[in-house]
Amino acid sequence: MRRGWPLILAGALASLLAVALLGEAFGREPTGPVSSSYATNADGLAAWAQLLRRNGHTVVQLRMSLQRARLDPRGTVIVLDPSSLLHSEGERLLAFVKQGGRLLIGGHEPQSTLPALLPSPPKWAPSGEAQLLPAERGGASVAGIGEVASAGEGEWTESHGYTAPLRGAHGDGPLLEKTIGSGTLALVADASPLQNRLLASEDNAQFALDLSGQSRQPVVFVESVHGYGASRGFAAISTRWWVAFAGLLLAGLLWSVARGRRLGVAEAAGEQAQPPRADYVHTMSLLLRRTGDARELSSALERLRNEG
Amino acid sequence: MASSTSAAAVARRQAESILAERRYHAAPVPHPLHGLLQTIGQGLEEILNVLPDGVGRVGSIVPGGSVVVWGLLALLLLALGWALGTRGARRALLTSAGSGAPADVATTMSPAELLRAATAAEREGRAGDAVRLHFRRGLMLLLESDRLQVGPTMLSAEVSRSLRSDQFDALARAFDEIAYGGRAATAEDVDAARRGWVGLLRSAGA
Numbered sequence: 001m002r003r004g005w006p007l008i009l010a011g012a013l014a015s016l017l018a019v020a021l022l023g024e025a026f027g028r029e030p031t032g033p034v035s036s037s038y039a040t041n042a043d044g045l046a047a048w049a050q051l052l053r054r055n056g057h058t059v060v061q062l063r064m065s066l067q068r069a070r071l072d073p074r075g076t077v078i079v080l081d082p083s084s085l086l087h088s089e090g091e092r093l094l095a096f097v098k099q100g101g102r103l104l105i106g107g108h109e110p111q112s113t114l115p116a117l118l119p120s121p122p123k124w125a126p127s128g129e130a131q132l133l134p135a136e137r138g139g140a141s142v143a144g145i146g147e148v149a150s151a152g153e154g155e156w157t158e159s160h161g162y163t164a165p166l167r168g169a170h171g172d173g174p175l176l177e178k179t180i181g182s183g184t185l186a187l188v189a190d191a192s193p194l195q196n197r198l199l200a201s202e203d204n205a206q207f208a209l210d211l212s213g214q215s216r217q218p219v220v221f222v223e224s225v226h227g228y229g230a231s232r233g234f235a236a237i238s239t240r241w242w243v244a245f246a247g248l249l250l251a252g253l254l255w256s257v258a259r260g261r262r263l264g265v266a267e268a269a270g271e272q273a274q275p276p277r278a279d280y281v282h283t284m285s286l287l288l289r290r291t292g293d294a295r296e297l298s299s300a301l302e303r304l305r306n307e308g
Numbered sequence: 309m310a311s312s313t314s315a316a317a318v319a320r321r322q323a324e325s326i327l328a329e330r331r332y333h334a335a336p337v338p339h340p341l342h343g344l345l346q347t348i349g350q351g352l353e354e355i356l357n358v359l360p361d362g363v364g365r366v367g368s369i370v371p372g373g374s375v376v377v378w379g380l381l382a383l384l385l386l387a388l389g390w391a392l393g394t395r396g397a398r399r400a401l402l403t404s405a406g407s408g409a410p411a412d413v414a415t416t417m418s419p420a421e422l423l424r425a426a427t428a429a430e431r432e433g434r435a436g437d438a439v440r441l442h443f444r445r446g447l448m449l450l451l452e453s454d455r456l457q458v459g460p461t462m463l464s465a466e467v468s469r470s471l472r473s474d475q476f477d478a479l480a481r482a483f484d485e486i487a488y489g490g491r492a493a494t495a496e497d498v499d500a501a502r503r504g505w506v507g508l509l510r511s512a513g514a
Contacts, residue, residue, distance in 0.1 A: 020341035029334050040331045047326045054322055144313035200327050205319035278490040 081107030082225030090116030098181030106188035129168030
């Protein structure tokens with residue numbers, strides 16, 4: 001009985017591992033990059049995109065690079081929590097604003113990405129207030145809002161040259177706006193009020209609709225800044241991965257060649273071993289016996305020698 | 309303070325209904341080791357990021373940048389692979405040379421062990437084995453005394469030409485008859501082998 005315990009324990013552990021791996025492999029988990037309109041997890045913006053569609057907006061999830069994209073200046077472009085932003089992309093976005101577009105940009109630690117767009121962006125702090133109220137003259141961005149709930153993960157600490165439509169008890173709040181050319185630039189210090197986790201809290205849903213511009217206007221979520229590319233399926237596999245696959249294939253082929261049987265020229269057969277001496281002697285004796293008289297053999301051999 | 313409008317309430321209800329959808333919630337599949345696996349994954353990610361980060365840092369001070377550093381690392385890896393491969397192949401050759409040949413089975417036994425084995429075989433009535441073991445022991449002692457310069461596959465005839473000894477020729481003939489000729493060995497053969505080898509080794513100074 002004692003010997004059975006390790007087996008039972010190993011079986012239980014194996015079952016647990018199997019369930020864990022199956023759960024990880026097939027269990028559906030909301031997932032996606034932070035502030036991506038594809039992301040259904042707490043930090044995603046999928047619910048906002050869906051809310052916009054329900055309210056008549058045309059929602060575009062832009063996977064191609066910003067330089068190649070055609071941005072409609074009547075619409076709103078949203079770039080929140082980008083992993084990086086190139087200077088050329090910043091220039092493209094600024095040109096869109098000057099043409100009359102509305103740009104919503106920012107997120108956590110914006111000082112690493114905003115310089116691509118603005119030479120001197122306002123200062124940001126990684127804290128904020130959970131309860132945000134609309135300013136007296138907040139404008140269209142906070143129309144019909146009583147209160148906005150926030151995770152307090154960022155705020156602007158200076159607002160010179162900007163308007164702050166949403167304010168906390170202290171500081172300048174998480175939203176700054178500025179008119180550039182014919183359009184509007186909205187800087188977001190904290191995207192949490194717009195993310196799935198807080199969209200249904202307080203008046204956040206209305207705030208999200210207000211920020212997106214008028215109904216039926218196109219809203220573009222820039223997804224290339226979250227790592228999404230224009231290609232899908234096999235075409236989405238990057239060149240460096242294909243190079244890695246080719247390297248692995250080559251390594252596998254080399255391994256096969258190294259381990260496999262060589263198919264070169266045929267090896268020469270080894271020399272035939274001499275038969276056992278007893279058999280040899282036995283055979284010779286039989287031959288001698290068949291020859292009959294030894295003198296006959298001697299004469300035959302003598303004749304052969306003379307002929308040869 | 310501004311107050312919520314009915315539009316805001318409608319938008320909130322819409323958001324609530326959207327967020328109630330299945331895709332915003334985890335499926336009811338058990339995840340018994342989710343935390344552990346996630347921790348392992350994060351740890352591995354950190355480890356795997358060490359190399360690219362290090363290359364990036366070194367690349368910032370090396371002329372040519374990260375490409376040059378990756379190239380150098382690739383060359384280093386190739387050199388290491390070549391060195392290890394060569395070493396492995398050499399070891400494999402040595403191992404196969406040291407264990408595969410039947411002739412080496414005898415060389416793994418010392419002359420004293422061969423003598424003990426021969427005595428045991430004689431006592432147990434295995435005269436053929438005793439003759440073979442005496443022969444191997446004798447050859448080994450000749451090799452050790454440098455009286456003989458032969459390899460493990462040398463024929464008896466070659467040893468005979470090298471030694472030019474009638475005594476060896478007699479011993480080799482008896483050995484060949486028993487080992488290769490199929491002749492049944494007798495106690496006299498064993499006795500002759502023992503005495504013959506003692507005499508031969510003494511005369512050879514082994």
